Amino acid sequence: MTTAAPVAADALRERLSRLDTAALSDAMDSLRTPPCVLPGITTRTPGSIACGPAFTVRYRAIDDATSFHNAANYIDDVPAGSVVVVDNGGSRTCTNWGSLLSSVAQHREVAGTVVHGSVRDVLETRTAGYPLFSTDVTMVSGKNRVVLDRTGAELDIAGTPVRPGDWIFADDNGALRIPADLVEEVVRRAEAVERTESRIREAALGGARLDEARARFGYARPWEEGGEDEQH
Template sequence: MTAATTPADDIGELRQRLARLDTAALSDALDSLHAPPCVLPGIRPRTPGTVACGPAFTVRYRPLDHDTRGFRNAADYIDEVPAGSVVVVDNGGSTTCTNWGSLLSTVALHRGLSGTVVHGSVRDVTESRAAGYPLFSTGVTMVSGKNRVVLDRTGASVDVGGTTIDPGDWIVADDNGALRVPAALAGEVLRRAEAVDRTEARIRAAVLDGSRLDAARARFGYARPWEDGGRDDGR
């Protein structure tokens, strides 16, 4: 089921469990499924130590026709974003102007959004960090998007460096970067990523208890950690 058709309680549980995992475990799980490209290339954390996790609300910009007269706001869409969503903004990775600032972070926090990923630039990072808002982007600049870009549309598929994101796909971003979990695979990716976490925890515990790393990896199924294999019987 997609996020749009999954019951709210199930979405809440899925979000809580996904948010407890790091993107490394999720990436391993996606690899095991031979999923299409899911990493969002070039996306970096602007509020270190935070996690964005939720269904994607997609936003696409286009350059403003410079012959246009009068003031043109960059966009007004934030009031339509459902709580718990991750806003995914596509401005083609441009570093020439911003698509997110502190005012949007304030509104997003107030509305209960889970975070923002910008394929482009953001500004006012000090304020977003102070507020603890999960913010990720390609670049940072002080230059406003006003009178430079306009909203193309919301709710459409966007391309972030070759990775297609459809509305409702799950986005998880942390200090490692950002990735997409296709909505149709979210449940299976979660199951496998949790198994990866358990496998690595067992290997770590065994090494700290005196085991050789190669022996611990062999014992607990490091080659296929999503299968949750190996032995806990001490042999």
């Protein structure tokens, strides 16, 4: 028996870009997965989407304040198409991302950044259209306050694990993590959820009762597309 080849990252990204976090969350609920939401993460570039495999970055507070400490140099190592996921423990005291990093990341075709902590230079990043998401915003620099602990580590984002290579999707609703080994099935189910909800909406706007449209098109299990119009 042959096994289907994994879907290429570019094809997954294209399909994901037509979805949203709501449909993806419903799909993951149907699989009864561990927590997927990255709590407290908010868009700083409204209307943008960050979608791609996670490149993980972890910070720690400095131990030595007697000499200059740059916050981090890692951006040149981030592969194009990745989403940078930064963990500074949700800190509101200093930043871990600013417009310089946004400019370089955008130039290198990084897919976006999610920061469990604070960012700054929001206007510049928003104007450039770079997808940026964070717990908070402050103007205070991370220099001489935090340093890079390591990249490529498993992170704990307020209770949600993020491993390198897990897929990250963030939009105006927030941010979530999709385990790498489930991403193809999650996308398939999320697409089915979208189709089911489109059929319900079309029927309701066409004059049907909403409760009847939901029952007709399988609202209780939308990832199965089990409505009466579905052909088997």
